[in-house]
Amino acid sequence: RTLRIGLIPGDGIGREVIPAGRRILEALPSSLKLNFSFADLDAGFETFRQTGAALPERTVEILKKECDGALFGAVSSPTTPTKGYSSPIVALRKRLDLYANVRPVKSVASAVSPIDLVIVRENTEDLYVKEEKTYDTPQGKVAEAIKRISERASSRIATMAGEIALRRQRVRDSTGSGGAAKKSMVTITHKSNVLSQTDGLFRSTARQVLSQPQYKDVEIEEQIVDSMVYKLFRQPSDYDVIVAPNLYGDILSDGAAALVGSLGLVPSANVGDGFAIGEPCHGSAPDIQGKGIANPIATLRSVALMLEFLGEEKAAAKIYEAVDGNLEEGKLLSPDMGGSAKTDEVVEDILKRL
C-alpha cells in the first residue's frame, strides 16, 4: 500500500519536527509493505506574511485530491492583532471536516502513578466557529462571540469516544496490560450548570450515544469542566477516555500534557471520515526555534496516531514501541525532558529501535 502524506511544517519548530516525522515513515521496516510519498505544503504566519493567506487554497486542494493523511507542525500567532490573519489549523479542521481531535496522554510505564488517558475533543464548533462581532455603546466597545453546539457534532464525537474506549479495552485485553483491569470509561466534560442549553445538549447527546447497547461495557461518567481540571491533577490515573467540546478539550489537553512532564511528548490527530492529520500538541516555540533542540517525540507519536486512524495499527505500534524504548532508557532526551540531546540525536536513537 502506498500512502501519500501532506507535510505542513508551518512556523518555528514545526520546521524542525515535521522532517523527523517524514524520516520515521521512511524508516519503517519493509516487512510492513508500506510505501510513502510526500507533498510539501505551506501554511502559517510566515506564509501569511508572504502571500496574504495563512492557509493557501493550494494546500487544501492537494490534501483533498492527492493525500491520504498529513502531518501538521505548528504555527505562530501574531503577537499583535493582525487584520486578515486567522489560524490555519482551525480552518483546516473545518475545511476537511476533521471532527475529532484525539490526544492520548500516557506516562512511561515505570511511573509511580501511571497515567494512560485520551482526550477526545470536538474539533469543528463551539467558540471555534469564530462568529464574532464588535459594537459601540455609550460605555465603550462590546464584543460578542457565538458558542455553537450541535446534536450532530456532539453525537459523532461521542461515537468516536465510545469506539476509542472499546478499542483501548481490546488492546488491554489482548496485551494483558493495564494491570488490575482498568475499566473502560468515558467521562463527559461540560459546564451545563451554567450553559444549560449548549453544554446541556452536548451532555445529553453524548449520554444518549454512549447508552447504546454496543457500549454497554463502557461506563459513563460526567465532570463539570472546572472540577475535571481539578480531578485531572489530583487523580489522573482514574481516567480513561475524556470527551469534551472544542474549547474545554483544548484546555484539558494542555493540562494533561503538564502531568506527563512535557508538551513535547504529547501527540494529537485531527480525524475525519477517511482522513487524519497528525499534529504535535506543542506550539511553534519561538524561544527555541533554530536551535535544533525541539523534542521530536510529540511529532513521532502523532505520526503513529495518524497511521492508526488510517488503519495501519501495526506500523503505529512499531513507532510507539520505539519511542517508549527511548524514554524508558532515558539516555537520549531533549532539554525539555531534562536531557541535552539534540532533535536529530533523539530521532536517530528512536529510528535504531524500529
Place this chain on the structure above:
Amino acid sequence: RTLRIGLIPGDGIGREVIPAGRRILEALPSSLKLNFSFADLDAGFETFRQTGAALPERTVEILKKECDGALFGAVSSPTTPTKGYSSPIVALRKRLDLYANVRPVKSVASAVSPIDLVIVRENTEDLYVKEEKTYDTPQGKVAEAIKRISERASSRIATMAGEIALRRQRVRDSTGSGGAAKKSMVTITHKSNVLSQTDGLFRSTARQVLSQPQYKDVEIEEQIVDSMVYKLFRQPSDYDVIVAPNLYGDILSDGAAALVGSLGLVPSANVGDGFAIGEPCHGSAPDIQGKGIANPIATLRSVALMLEFLGEEKAAAKIYEAVDGNLEEGKLLSPDMGGSAKTDEVVEDILKRL
C-alpha cells in the same frame, strides 16, 4: 464598627461550613472593636424545590438594604436538566454587580516550591451572561450561547488586578516576605489567537489599563489560556496575579486549587464597589454532606478575604495567621488533607489561635 453580614449557607456542606464562618467572626478579639450582626438568608437547589426560586427576592433585598457583606456556602446543581432552575450565585454576582472574583491560592510556607498567587476573575459577563437559544435543523438540534466581553468590564477587572498587585507588593515590602524579591506581575489570560474580537478586546483593554503610570512597577505578562493551564502546573511559583475572563478564571482557579492539595483550602471573594461576598471555592459535596467532616478552612479564609475588601485588614490578618498556624502544625486536619479531624475540631483549633 458594627458590620451586618448575610449568611447564605445554600446546600450540602454549605450548611456545615457557613456556621464556622459565623463562629470565627464572633470570636475575633474585642481589641479589634468590631461587632457583627447576622441575617440568615436562603438560596440554592433546596430553596428552589421548596419555593420555585433558587434565589428568593427577599435574599437580594436584604443583602442590598441591610448588609455590609455576606458569606455564601455552596449550591447543588440538579443532576438532570430542571426547568426554571438557574445558579443563584451566578445571579447574585450580577444582581449586586460583584464584578470581581478574587481567588488567592497559597501553599503553606514550608512547601518545597511555594505557591502564592491570586486569580482575579471577571464575574459578570463572558458566557455567564447565559443568553442561549436552541433551534431545530434538518440535522437535529443546534444550541447557541453568547460570549460577551465589554471594554467596561475588562477595564474594571484589570484595574482590580493592578490594585491587588500593588497591595501584595506593599505587604511583601512591609513584611520582608517573598524572599528573593518576588516581582509584581499581572498575567493576562485569554484565547485571542482564536477569539480575536472578544478575547482580543479583553487583552487590549487589560494591557491599556495596566500600562498606566500608577502600575509602572507591575510587569505585564500574557498567556493563552491552554498554555496558562500548562504553566500553572509546571511553574506555579512564577505567577503573582492572574487576570482572566469569567470562564477561564473559573477553570484556572480549580486548577490552582489542585496545586495546593485541596479545594477545601481555597477561598474566594465576590467583590463590587462597597460590597463583598466570601465564598469557599469548593462545591456542595453531596458525597460527604451531613458527616461533619467538611474542611472549614476555605470558608474561614473567605471570611478573611471578605473583611479585607470591607477595609478590615487587621481582622483579616488575624484569621489568616490562625489558619496558617493550624496548617503548619498539621495535627488537626480534615480528611481531604489526609487527617481525620471533624469540621468542629478544626474550627476549635483555629479559634484557639486567634
